[in-house]
Amino acid sequence: MNQKEKRLNKRGIILMENVIFIVLNILFISILALFIYKQGNGAIVLEQSYAKNIALLIDSAKPVSELRLNMEDAMDLAEKNGVDREQVVKIENNIITVKLNKDSGYQYSFFNDVDATAYPDIFPNKNYIIKINGYK
């Protein structure tokens, strides 16, 4: 191997090391970003967030009113997990249940003594309608 070939070979090794180093860094940052995204958009977090949001909406509402809630992220997740659109939000007595996974769900209660119902909107179909019909 002459001098020129040796130099070329060495440059090849240095380039390869750098490429591996950069690829590993990118991989590492991607995993980190994915983890943060997954944590923030997980069923457990969204269920809790929407159940509490709806409870506060009902507590601050007066009859007769209709509240439209954009639940796009939750509806997409429910669809992905095989949960029926009608089953996502349930209001029974004064307890709200939000279900985005077949074997999970989150409940939260409200103090406003109203007759409230929840059903998915027809269009846009990622919305949910919370209807406050009247005082009990």
Add this chain to the structure above:
Amino acid sequence: MKLNKGGDKMLSVYWFAILIIAAGAVFAMVYIFYNSPYDIREIEAELLINQIADCVSYAGRFRTDLVYEGKFSEDFKNNILKECHLNFKSSEWESEQYYVELNFYKVEELSNPPFKMSMGNSNWKAYCAIQEDKEEKKLAKCVEKSFYSLDYADNQYIVKILASVGKGEKNVKM
């Protein structure tokens, strides 16, 4: 040149060590953040106070079935939950998770309220006294607000409303 190459390798090792430490910190922070429930008790307590204030007074005057000719109604006091459309009972909890206390003060005498009423689970009131100096997240959340109102005989009152919300298990990591 050999020394330099060794230095490069060492730098990579340190670089990955730093990345792992940074990742560990991010994982820990994210885990702690998303594993702690959202605490909405303060907003709940404020909404509860608003609902009661709207219920006892409208457009700056007390309801006539609450105060009539300078006298407060005991009937209203006994049925305040029904009158104000409140339901503190829930199958989600064994005991009531709310407590509300109303004190009606005459403007001339702010030390001794001539009329008081309360509703809900009085056990939560004790936690408000404990937290006067320092707030403890794991205890009940207390909010106090006051407003000015007149009765129909133009007597002036200050109403102080204290609301306390339990629901610790659903709002704080125990």
